[in-house]
Amino acid sequence: MKREVPLIITFVAGAVMIVQFYTLPLSWLGDLFNDFFNIIVTCAYVLGAASLLIANGRKIQRQAPGWGYNAVLLLSLLATLFCGFCIFPQGGLPTDAGTPFDWIFQNVYTPMSAATYSLLAFYIASASYRAFRARSAEATILLVTAFMVMLFRIPLGELLWEQLPILHYLDIGDFIETWIIGGFNTAGQRAIMLGASVGLISVSLKILLGIERSYLGSAD
Amino acid sequence: MDAFFCWDKLNNLIGVLFISGCIAWHTFQARRGARPFIRRLPALGALDDAIGRAVEMGKPVLYIPGVADIDDAQTLASVSVLERVAEDVASYDMPLLVPNCCSVVMSMTQEVVRSAYAKAGHPEAFQSDYVRYLCDEQFGFAAGASGIMMRERPAAIFYIGNFLGEALILAENGNASGAIQVAGTATVSQLPFFVASCDYTLIGEELYAASAYLSQDPMQLGSLKGQDAVKAVIMFIIVFGTVLYSLGFTWVKDLLTP
Numbered sequence: 264m265k266r267e268v269p270l271i272i273t274f275v276a277g278a279v280m281i282v283q284f285y286t287l288p289l290s291w292l293g294d295l296f297n298d299f300f301n302i303i304v305t306c307a308y309v310l311g312a313a314s315l316l317i318a319n320g321r322k323i324q325r326q327a328p329g330w331g332y333n334a335v336l337l338l339s340l341l342a343t344l345f346c347g348f349c350i351f352p353q354g355g356l357p358t359d360a361g362t363p364f365d366w367i368f369q370n371v372y373t374p375m376s377a378a379t380y381s382l383l384a385f386y387i388a389s390a391s392y393r394a395f396r397a398r399s400a401e402a403t404i405l406l407v408t409a410f411m412v413m414l415f416r417i418p419l420g421e422l423l424w425e426q427l428p429i430l431h432y433l434d435i436g437d438f439i440e441t442w443i444i445g446g447f448n449t450a451g452q453r454a455i456m457l458g459a460s461v462g463l464i465s466v467s468l469k470i471l472l473g474i475e476r477s478y479l480g481s482a483d
Numbered sequence: 484m485d486a487f488f489c490w491d492k493l494n495n496l497i498g499v500l501f502i503s504g505c506i507a508w509h510t511f512q513a514r515r516g517a518r519p520f521i522r523r524l525p526a527l528g529a530l531d532d533a534i535g536r537a538v539e540m541g542k543p544v545l546y547i548p549g550v551a552d553i554d555d556a557q558t559l560a561s562v563s564v565l566e567r568v569a570e571d572v573a574s575y576d577m578p579l580l581v582p583n584c585c586s587v588v589m590s591m592t593q594e595v596v597r598s599a600y601a602k603a604g605h606p607e608a609f610q611s612d613y614v615r616y617l618c619d620e621q622f623g624f625a626a627g628a629s630g631i632m633m634r635e636r637p638a639a640i641f642y643i644g645n646f647l648g649e650a651l652i653l654a655e656n657g658n659a660s661g662a663i664q665v666a667g668t669a670t671v672s673q674l675p676f677f678v679a680s681c682d683y684t685l686i687g688e689e690l691y692a693a694s695a696y697l698s699q700d701p702m703q704l705g706s707l708k709g710q711d712a713v714k715a716v717i718m719f720i721i722v723f724g725t726v727l728y729s730l731g732f733t734w735v736k737d738l739l740t741p
Contacts, residue, residue: 284492285488285495285496286488286489287486287489304585304587307589307590310589311616314611315615317612318612329634379623380648386651386652387651393679393680394675394678394679455669457714457717458687458688459671459687459690459691461713461714461717462669462692464503465506465691466556466560468506475559475694475703477565477694478559478591478595480594480597480598
């Protein structure tokens with residue numbers, strides 16, 4: 264029964280979501296099941312918080328190397344929880360402008376997220392350096408294509424192109440837009456998306472029919 | 484009847500029924516004994532090499548199941564691959580670290596990894612902080628997972644699932660840590676980053692095929708054959724539709740448009 268009940272729930276939930284997608288009177292079932300999902304996810308946050316507390320608490324208790332970082336993490340977590348649950352005006356919400364919770368979001372969380380995101384600029388440069396080394400025919404084609412797309416989509420590139428004899432009659436910006444980005448690039452991306460979509464249907468079908476059961480863990 | 488059925492989705496329904504029917508037919512053919520040929524996927528062949536390297540070096544293996552929740556099929560496909568990886572790692576009695584971005588996924592991966600250690604005969608080797616929740620926010624998660632890479636220095640890192648803007652941050656940090664990296668995602672926008680930064684990459688549908696490939700279960704392999712048949716039909720429709728459209732006949736396009 265440990266495996267049969269989850270399999271039945273999976274099949275019923277999946278079948279209901281498919282039926283409600285095609286039928287007008289049953290479309291409310293989709294919203295209802297989405298509400299169920301949101302409730303489960305919200306309850307699971309407690310598990311997440313517990314996992315954080317246990318994993319970091321143990322390191323602090325053992326005074327493992329770098330335990331100070333774990334302490335900062337736990338203090339931040341508890342302080343944010345306290346602000347969210349306890350400090351907000353009567354009749355208002357913790358997320359209202361001017362509350363301590365909002366202050367943490369605007370002045371701590373958002374800049375830190377932006378800082379991490381901005382690291383991508385450096386990582387793109389280092390990844391591109393490795394990818395664009397002309398070690399094989401494919402890598403050379405990639406290098407030449409990337410060079411063209413990067414150079415000739417900026418005004419300087421177009422200015423340089425206009426100085427070239429004969430070739431300047433060709434509209435390089437249009438060639439890159441229409442052929443490289445709109446043609447080869449889009450065709451390749453759509454081929455991957457089509458294959459992935461068929462794979463997605465296949466995985467969904469296997470899960471609905473109970474052929475794929477990895478997500479249940481072991482039968483033991 | 485008009486008030487009951489969404490007629491504008493009729494072509495969608497026919498398409499889904501055709502694809503599902505084709506996959507189901509090949510799946511049950513395989514159950515009768517037909518064993519299809521499956522081409523070699525180098526990224527999945529590298530799983531064993533990566534785990535073997537970790538065993539030789541005595542270092543942990545890191546598995547990241549993406550940043551999407553459990554309602555994403557890529558996460559479910561990732562959990563299937565995790566099961567095989569966990570069984571292999573557990574059989575060598577080595578640590579497998581699985582940081583999670585979503586708490587529902589964490590409870591599922593925890594069960595899968597714990598079961599794998601029990602199945603391998605080392606239930607005591609599993610520690611609850613091997614599978615842990617880090618953060619729901621993608622860049623917070625990227626920072627936490629990158630910290631684990633730099634502190635624990637895993638010998639092998641797997642990124643299998645749905646990744647967004649944090650993909651390159653993770654892959655570049657993994658690269659800097661010196662680990663062998665295997666990635667797999669169907670998120671087209673992140674594929675170039677993984678291809679550039681990782682040693683092996685499962686591209687698009689290969690992620691969904693991974694579970695069947697690793698399990699060698701005839702029914703699952705049969706479903707791959709079904710997918711290939713569907714793709715052949717789609718390719719025919721694309722070529723046929725393009726020729727007809729170029730000649731001025733638009734009925735194939737009209738048929739496929741909602």
